[in-house]
Amino acid sequence: MKNIQLQIILGTILVLxxxxxxxxMGVREPARLAEYEVQQRAGQIEFGAGVYINNCTSCHGSQxxxxxxxxxSLRSEEFFTARLDEVGWxxxxxxxxxxxxxxGRQVSTRPELxxxxxxxxxxxxxxxxxxxxxxxQIRAVAAFIMNFEAYALGLEPTAVPVLPVVDESDxxxxxxxxxxxxxxxxCHTISGLSTGNLGPVLDGLASRAGERxxxxxxxxxxxxxxxxxxxxxxxxxxxxxPADIVAEMSEEELDSLIAxxxxxx
Amino acid sequence: MINALRQRFNIPPREEWRExxxxxxxxxxxxxxxxxxxKELRAILRGDEPTEKPNPRYKVITTSFVAHLRPRYxxxxxxxxxxxxxxxxxxxxFFVVETIxxxxxxxxxxPFPDQAYGSILAIESNVFFGELLRDLHRLGAEAMVLxxxxxxxxxxxxxxxxxxxxxxxxxxxxxLLITAWLSFSGxxxxxDQLAYWAVTVGSSITESGPVVGPAINMIMxxxxxxxxxxxxxxxxxxxxxxxxxxxLFISIHYYKVSREHSISLPAVVxxxxxxxxxxxxxxxxxxxxxxxxxxxxxxxxxxxxxxxxIIYFRWFQSPLETHxxxxxxxxxxxxxxxxxWLQGMLKIDPAAIFENMLGAVGIQVELSRLLDSKFIMGxxxxxxxxxxxxxIPYIDRNPSRLARKRPFAIxxxxxxxxxxxxxxxxxxxxxxxxxxxxxxxxxxxxPEEGEGPLREIPFEELQAGIYTVxxxxxxxxxxxxxxxxxxxxxxxxVLGCPHLTAVFMEFSxxxxxxxxxxxxxxLNARLLVEQVQHNLFRLVPxxxxxxxxxxxxxxxxxxxxxxxxxxxx
Numbered sequence: 001m002k003n004i005q006l007q008i009i010l011g012t013i014l015v016l017x018x019x020x021x022x023x024x025m026g027v028r029e030p031a032r033l034a035e036y037e038v039q040q041r042a043g044q045i046e047f048g049a050g051v052y053i054n055n056c057t058s059c060h061g062s063q064x065x066x067x068x069x070x071x072x073s074l075r076s077e078e079f080f081t082a083r084l085d086e087v088g089w090x091x092x093x094x095x096x097x098x099x100x101x102x103x104g105r106q107v108s109t110r111p112e113l114x115x116x117x118x119x120x121x122x123x124x125x126x127x128x129x130x131x132x133x134x135x136x137q138i139r140a141v142a143a144f145i146m147n148f149e150a151y152a153l154g155l156e157p158t159a160v161p162v163l164p165v166v167d168e169s170d171x172x173x174x175x176x177x178x179x180x181x182x183x184x185x186x187c188h189t190i191s192g193l194s195t196g197n198l199g200p201v202l203d204g205l206a207s208r209a210g211e212r213x214x215x216x217x218x219x220x221x222x223x224x225x226x227x228x229x230x231x232x233x234x235x236x237x238x239x240x241x242p243a244d245i246v247a248e249m250s251e252e253e254l255d256s257l258i259a260x261x262x263x264x265x
Numbered sequence: 266m267i268n269a270l271r272q273r274f275n276i277p278p279r280e281e282w283r284e285x286x287x288x289x290x291x292x293x294x295x296x297x298x299x300x301x302x303x304k305e306l307r308a309i310l311r312g313d314e315p316t317e318k319p320n321p322r323y324k325v326i327t328t329s330f331v332a333h334l335r336p337r338y339x340x341x342x343x344x345x346x347x348x349x350x351x352x353x354x355x356x357x358x359f360f361v362v363e364t365i366x367x368x369x370x371x372x373x374x375x376p377f378p379d380q381a382y383g384s385i386l387a388i389e390s391n392v393f394f395g396e397l398l399r400d401l402h403r404l405g406a407e408a409m410v411l412x413x414x415x416x417x418x419x420x421x422x423x424x425x426x427x428x429x430x431x432x433x434x435x436x437x438x439x440x441l442l443i444t445a446w447l448s449f450s451g452x453x454x455x456x457d458q459l460a461y462w463a464v465t466v467g468s469s470i471t472e473s474g475p476v477v478g479p480a481i482n483m484i485m486x487x488x489x490x491x492x493x494x495x496x497x498x499x500x501x502x503x504x505x506x507x508x509x510x511x512x513l514f515i516s517i518h519y520y521k522v523s524r525e526h527s528i529s530l531p532a533v534v535x536x537x538x539x540x541x542x543x544x545x546x547x548x549x550x551x552x553x554x555x556x557x558x559x560x561x562x563x564x565x566x567x568x569x570x571x572x573x574x575i576i577y578f579r580w581f582q583s584p585l586e587t588h589x590x591x592x593x594x595x596x597x598x599x600x601x602x603x604x605x606w607l608q609g610m611l612k613i614d615p616a617a618i619f620e621n622m623l624g625a626v627g628i629q630v631e632l633s634r635l636l637d638s639k640f641i642m643g644x645x646x647x648x649x650x651x652x653x654x655x656x657i658p659y660i661d662r663n664p665s666r667l668a669r670k671r672p673f674a675i676x677x678x679x680x681x682x683x684x685x686x687x688x689x690x691x692x693x694x695x696x697x698x699x700x701x702x703x704x705x706x707x708x709x710x711x712p713e714e715g716e717g718p719l720r721e722i723p724f725e726e727l728q729a730g731i732y733t734v735x736x737x738x739x740x741x742x743x744x745x746x747x748x749x750x751x752x753x754x755x756x757x758x759v760l761g762c763p764h765l766t767a768v769f770m771e772f773s774x775x776x777x778x779x780x781x782x783x784x785x786x787x788l789n790a791r792l793l794v795e796q797v798q799h800n801l802f803r804l805v806p807x808x809x810x811x812x813x814x815x816x817x818x819x820x821x822x823x824x825x826x827x828x829x830x831x832x833x834x
Contacts, residue, residue, distance in 0.1 A: 156799035
């Protein structure tokens with residue numbers, strides 16, 4: 001066989017093989033496109049979670065649970081079912097979130113719950129209006145919040161927050177879980193646990209609590225700070241800690257929380 | 266009756282019909298094929314001799330615009346596979362692939378920072394064969410760079426740059442630069458972290474230039490930082506300016522080969538004494554039509570098949586990192602691999618080398634103020650190397666092309682291969698950049714961009730908890746736990762969480778090694794695994810240690826989120 005004919009035969013085989021690959025890829029393509037979209041959404045949620053942690057926790061809480069008097073929960077059933085009607089929004093909830101995050105909220109829609117205190121109830125986040133976030137970051141954070149929907153509607157009951165191993169027999173361990181879920185993390189820093197910066201850092205609290213107020217032991221001081229936050233305000237901070245968080249706790253929960261805080265030496 | 270009609274309308278008799286139709290068809294075929302008749306086409310396909318004289322197969326080359334770029338024939342030895350390895354041909358092939366896939370991608374891509382990244386995602390998720398197109402374009406680009414370098418090496422080692430081909434060599438070096446710039450300018454377009462920082466690092470080299478350096482940098486970027494203007498500039502260079510330049514220089518380069526001096530004969534044929542019959546065989550004509558053309562069509566089929574196979578079996582995937590973020594430099598920023606040699610060269614500090622050399626003979630001088638290493642290694646040495654490369658045919662006056670008669674040139678070429686490889690190694694982040702140990706360990710487990718063992722833990726294995734280094738044994742972290750991996754059955758049951766355990770084990774071992782080495786004294790480290798949403802976990806490797814120098818407590822941690830549906834690679 002001549003070289004040229006060999007090349008024609010081999011070339012034909014290669015073209016057929018290429019066509020076969022394309023056909024196989026083509027058959028799989030719709031599924032791949034759909035899968036890629038799912039993965040892309042997952043990536044966006046991961047990215048948005050990072051944006052949330054860096055920007056939103058001080059008002060909406062470390063787990064988006066909201067902080068009474070400051071900002072609402074973003075994972076409540078009410079948020080996913082009633083909020084759009086309440087404000088008369090025509091579009092989707094995700095668009096609503098994007099819109100609110102982009103421009104902020106100059107005036108609170110629920111001043112009795114979240115007064116805003118003379119400043120915008122929610123700052124502007126888009127870099128187009130002087131905020132720190134790019135559009136893709138805002139879309140990602142909206143995707144992250146939308147991902148609470150299954151939990152909010154009760155479809156994923158075990159979801160949030162599943163906490164790092166709680167030892168029920170150890171009050172400090174239970175207290176730690178309360179610290180993480182009740183909203184404390186929004187304002188207080190404990191190394192490795194939280195990064196809030198509106199209230200004092202709680203590292204080493206147990207060693208200095210006993211010296212704050214004359215006549216109060218460490219335990220008594222912490223108890224007072226929780227139940228009646230305004231009684232003693234650490235220098236350099238404002239009297240802004242809400243009392244209602246603790247007011248809703250049972251006596252047992254409060255004791256566990258104190259037990260946990262007393263471990264911070 | 267019929268005959269009367271025939272005569273009336275001047276219709277030829279039946280036996281003439283066939284001939285007349287064939288003549289008409291033949292005339293059209295000759296017009297389309299620029300001179301080949303039906304009979305000739307059949308002869309070509311059958312491998313027969315030309316049917317007419319003068320050879321109509323040569324006529325095509327003078328009459329057709331497209332074919333006039335092509336040679337009539339090459340001498341037999343010039344077509345040896347071992348001589349050219351078809352490297353130049355494949356470089357052109359990849360250029361064509363780039364043009365075709367590039368034009369299609371242009372229909373979808375939006376060169377605007379707000380939308381560029383989103384348009385790439387849309388190409389991947391919303392365009393039929395979009396991922397394939399992007400993979401082909403990226404693979405073709407890298408292959409084109411690689412093959413142009415290999416083509417240069419081949420030409421150098423066969424001595425083909427000599428004599429009448431010296432100018433062709435020069436245009437080839439220009440094409441190498443154009444190829445590199447085409448590839449580099451395309452690098453920015455996806456607007457992800459990889460793109461943004463590779464181009465930021467690359468273009469910052471010009472900044473250190475004297476007088477006009479900052480201006481050049483500004484012209485390239487369109488603003489002090491790469492933004493809307495910079496992206497548009499790179500885009501237009503990528504899709505218009507440099508493709509046009511490439512077409513121009515490829516034409517010049519190729520026209521000289523095809524119409525002026527042809528592909529060089531192997532030096533053994535050209536320069537050694539051999540049997541006249543053998544010589545005659547080696548110099549006999551191999552015509553474009555049909556031999557060379559058939560071979561090229563075969564190579565095209567081969568090239569397309571290999572590219573498709575590489576993509577189909579996922580041996581190559583175009584990378585896409587997270588959205589470009591000018592505020593955050595990823596840890597191991599690096600240039601594209603074909604610029605590693607340049608990045609490696611930039612790590613060389615000539616002032617320090619000279620100071621050391623002079624210091625060794627007892628002369629103490631301070632040269633670092635006079636010799637800015639970024640300026641010298643970034644802006645003086647590379648252009649000098651390019652000029653030397655272009656000038657090789659004019660520097661090398663040795664007339665012989667036989668390897669054994671040019672030992673110095675061959676040794677010099679091999680030495681440069683090693684130098685460029687060494688510089689390339691120096692250009693990778695592994696070389697010469699000290700990362701603090703805690704950062705390094707966490708970065709190795711989970712790079713800021715890309716995968717890494719931590720991100721490869723199957724979602725099913727993520728168990729909330731705080732795993733403390735030294736306290737928790739790094740074996741069998743979740744013994745009560747088991748799961749069936751996605752797509753598997755009960756035979757695939759996984760007991761415990763082996764991947765999570767392995768990651769924690771590596772984390773623990775490397776940290777404790779560092780503690781023993783004294784790099785991380787008073788080590789206190791943990792891996793926090795927390796569930797944030799029903800399908801989202803948060804992983805925070807956290808390290809605390811006392812600074813060996815000051816005793817201060819330092820911490821380093823990084824937060825990662827893992828979603829159930831994240832892409833597996």
